[in-house]
Amino acid sequence: MEKENLFFEQGPYRPPSEAYSLLIRVTRNCPWNRCEFCPAYKGSKFQFRTVEEIKREIQLIKEAVEEIRATIDDQREAGFNEKTVNILSNNYFPENLLGIASWLSRGGDRVFLQDADSLVMDTDGLVEILRFIKKNFPKVKRITSYARSRTILRKDIKELELLCRAGLSRLHIGLESGYDPLLKMMKKGITAKGHIEAGRMVREAGISLSEYVLLGLGGEEMSREHAEKTASVLNKIDPDYIRIRTLMVRKNTPLYSRMEEGAFNVLGEDSIIEEERILLENLDGIGSHLVSDHIRNLLGELEGDFPEDKKKVLAIIDRYRGLxxxxxxxxxxxxxxxxxxxxxxxxxxxxxxxxxxxxxxxxxxxxxxxxxxxxxxxxxxxx
Ligand code: SF4
Known part of the structure; x- marks a missing residue:
């Protein structure tokens, strides 16, 4: 095998919780690409990849895994850990294989399917990919992906159950807000009701669900409604994970132009903390795990299981408010x-x-x- 020539296509994004996952790109960019606040794929055209193309790449990754294992055997290294990755690195092992070596050193049991909405693939094709991953990497225990609520609603529950049985373990969904006027203004392409239906379907199918909330999205004008209605939607979904993100208005977004025109007033950091408190205070009757694992969140330590840790996370917020x-x-x-x-x-x-x-x-x-x-x-x- 020409290991220097191996090429595995990688998309630009993955959630922070997938830092140790093997990234397999099943589509390119975002099929919606209209959200006003989102810079991620602006200017990039959405493309499907064929099942054959993706399977060929998985096959190449498998060959790379064998190559890496053989190299390590040559070095008579016992086990596989970060030290072995360093040895490979010092031996000028090609960059593309180092990523896979690093994945193996972290257990080699997690896969993340890129890009923004893998469920846009037809169900049979996606099932074939999931099964192929499981067949080639029997150690893989978790396969996750981003998905849009609107795309999920185009599938029926049987299709989602089929995906679950084929190995899809978790979906990361950008809820952003549960406030309809805000979802409309940001061109999210879904309503609160749609988010609730899609979230409940994912859970019913047995797939773990991670919902992302975007603090500050309502600006000064809609902050309270954004917080209260988002909590109300989350209460109805009861996702496995609630993940907090904080808005940063980027230059290449329509929201930036809106801000320049004075039609959107960015919420200051202290007001964002007030918004976060309203959101968390209004979460009720759910068993979700809260995570704030993004560097842009001011209070990254807001983490815990609801309902038992609700008081603890509110106390952290109040400690900040008391400064x-x-x-x-x-x-x-x-x-x-x-x-x-x-x-x-x-x-x-x-x-x-x-x-x-x-x-x-x-x-x-x-x-x-x-x-x-x-x-x-x-x-x-x-x-
Ligand atoms: S669906 Fe997600 S990736 Fe696509 S434009 Fe909206 S926020 Fe960005």
């Missing part, structure tokens, strides 16, 4: 500069002192506005 304006500014700056990982870090004197020095320097240059500018600049460099 003085200067302390909040210090925390936001430190978090965006990656000095603080969590609010607990803020209370460590050496870290607080380090951030405070930067904050005071920026204040001396141009007051609070200069600090805010710096925070925005630090945030815009983040995914």
């Amino acid at each position: 003085s304006p200067d302390e909040k500014l210090n925390f936001r700056l430190g978090r965006r500069a990656h000095i603080y990982q969590s609010l607990d870090n803020f209370f460590l004197p050496h870290l607080f002192g380090q951030v405070e020095k930067i904050r005071r320097h920026l204040i001396s240059q141009g007051g609070v506005e200069r600090v805010e500018e710096e925070i925005i600049s630090l945030m815009s460099g983040v995914g």
